[in-house]
Amino acid sequence: MTTMAQVICGLARRWCFGALGSPLQVPCLQALPLHLGRTATRASQRDLENAVHQVKLWKKDPGNEVKLKLYALYKQATEGPCNLPKPDMMDLVNKAKWDAWSALGSLPKETARENYVDLVSSLSAASEPPSPAKPAADGEQAGGDLVVTSENHITTITFNRPAKKNAITTKMYQDIMLALQAASKDDSVLTVLTGNGEYYCSGNDLTNFTDIPPGGPEEKARTNAILLREFVDCFIDFPKPLVAVVNGPAVGISVTLLGLFDLVYASDRATFHTPFGPLGLSPEGCSSYTFPKMMGPSKAAEMLIFGRKLTAQEACAQGLVTEVFPDSTFQKEVWTRLRAYTKLPPNAVRTSREVMRSKGRERLHAVNAEECGALQQRWLSEECTSAVVRFLSRRGKL
Numbered sequence: 205m206t207t208m209a210q211v212i213c214g215l216a217r218r219w220c221f222g223a224l225g226s227p228l229q230v231p232c233l234q235a236l237p238l239h240l241g242r243t244a245t246r247a248s249q250r251d252l253e254n255a256v257h258q259v260k261l262w263k264k265d266p267g268n269e270v271k272l273k274l275y276a277l278y279k280q281a282t283e284g285p286c287n288l289p290k291p292d293m294m295d296l297v298n299k300a301k302w303d304a305w306s307a308l309g310s311l312p313k314e315t316a317r318e319n320y321v322d323l324v325s326s327l328s329a330a331s332e333p334p335s336p337a338k339p340a341a342d343g344e345q346a347g348g349d350l351v352v353t354s355e356n357h358i359t360t361i362t363f364n365r366p367a368k369k370n371a372i373t374t375k376m377y378q379d380i381m382l383a384l385q386a387a388s389k390d391d392s393v394l395t396v397l398t399g400n401g402e403y404y405c406s407g408n409d410l411t412n413f414t415d416i417p418p419g420g421p422e423e424k425a426r427t428n429a430i431l432l433r434e435f436v437d438c439f440i441d442f443p444k445p446l447v448a449v450v451n452g453p454a455v456g457i458s459v460t461l462l463g464l465f466d467l468v469y470a471s472d473r474a475t476f477h478t479p480f481g482p483l484g485l486s487p488e489g490c491s492s493y494t495f496p497k498m499m500g501p502s503k504a505a506e507m508l509i510f511g512r513k514l515t516a517q518e519a520c521a522q523g524l525v526t527e528v529f530p531d532s533t534f535q536k537e538v539w540t541r542l543r544a545y546t547k548l549p550p551n552a553v554r555t556s557r558e559v560m561r562s563k564g565r566e567r568l569h570a571v572n573a574e575e576c577g578a579l580q581q582r583w584l585s586e587e588c589t590s591a592v593v594r595f596l597s598r599r600g601k602l
């Protein structure tokens with residue numbers, strides 16, 4: 205019997221999106237004949253199993269909402285109503301799963317089974333057989349704003365908003381956290397962040413600031429600070445080697461976070477820019493600590509206070525980048541190297557990393573908390589508000 209944990213883990217692999225993943229391995233299901241076009245009005249157990257198999261063939265990530273719906277219906281169909289204790293609110297994935305399942309109340313098992321099969325049937329019509337995910341060309345929007353693939357023991361999280369230079373939306377912060385949580389438990393040895401298209405990432409999506417809740421800007425600044433702190437904490441605590449494949453220019457938080465990565469490979473087209481001064485902001489991603497440590501206080505000040513943009517070669521000379529590759533051979537050389545690294549004994553890799561990281565972790569959490577506190581104030585400042593308004597109005601967004 206296939207458990208839902210296995211199904212979800214299968215989804216995570218197939219859709220390349222680990223948000224609802226589980227630490228369990230998925231043994232490949234036997235090839236099952238498909239009965240999705242069933243004629244009977246009630247779905248049988250066999251129909252359910254076939255639908256589960258069909259889901260594993262989906263190429264496109266149907267999004268968290270659908271995945272949660274499928275999870276909930278499957279649990280209801282196989283176990284009945286949810287009677288598990290409510291997970292802690294910080295346990296994002298399990299809380300979302302629990303909420304979805306509990307919302308089905310006392311829906312009968314047979315109805316849940318039927319709903320699951322119908323939902324898969326309607327969504328399958330639009331999906332194609334699987335093929336290895338590869339970054340889409342600029343302008344294409346394959347797989348949503350974030351694409352997560354897991355292949356050859358490498359989990360890759362790709363910023364996929366090329367038309368917006370891969371700026372990070374609020375939802376993307378949340379999805380990246382979920383993807384990291386899943387990657388920490390999957391069978392990958394390395395976790396890679398990269399960008400689709402011309403840019404690696406243009407940092408925080410500045411339109412995030414326009415969505416003011418009923419509690420006003422103070423409330424917005426408070427929730428942003430919480431989100432940012434949780435987001436950066438996920439990188440501090442991530443248990444496996446983190447690799448940035450910087451395919452093009454990087455801005456803001458996509459640069460500051462690099463101080464928490466183990467390897468940063470950059471194309472010679474990449475640049476590294478933290479325009480906090482012009483934006484009326486202050487550093488985040490623990491860069492106020494990692495950058496001076498890595499490049500010395502004055503070079504760090506030039507970047508973080510005065511917003512000097514570095515070329516890839518300069519960033520490499522400062523220790524922010526591990527190695528720079530010609531853009532024409534960048535992808536080939538980097539991925540060949542990463543695949544070779546996955547052949548190393550995984551436990552030795554993890555142990556070495558842990559002994560290198562464990563000493564500084566507590567300090568990083570304290571730095572993260574301090575930076576988020578400072579930013580919460582900055583976001584409410586006139587300097588920051590005017591800078592965001594300038595950016596948005598220049599682009600006709602106000």
Ligand SMILES: CCCCC/C=C/C(=O)SCCNC(=O)CCNC(=O)[C@H](O)C(C)(C)COP(=O)(O)OP(=O)(O)OC[C@H]1O[C@@H](n2cnc3c(N)ncnc32)[C@H](O)[C@@H]1OP(=O)(O)O
Pocket residue numbers: 367368369371372406407408409410411428429431432455456457458479483485488595599
């Ligand atoms: C809650 C967590 C908070 C975390 C704190 C994080 C802080 C940071 O990350 S600070 C850094 C924020 N980022 C920026 O300041 C960059 C802003 N963008 C730019 O300066 C430029 O867009 C560019 C240099 C990245 C690219 O310039 P250019 O080649 O001229 O392209 P366009 O400006 O025309 O951009 C195309 C398209 O993309 C939109 N866009 C680009 N970056 C962002 C962004 N960060 N936020 C929102 N939108 C962005 C731009 O508006 C254009 O959109 P359309 O006009 O609709 O085509």
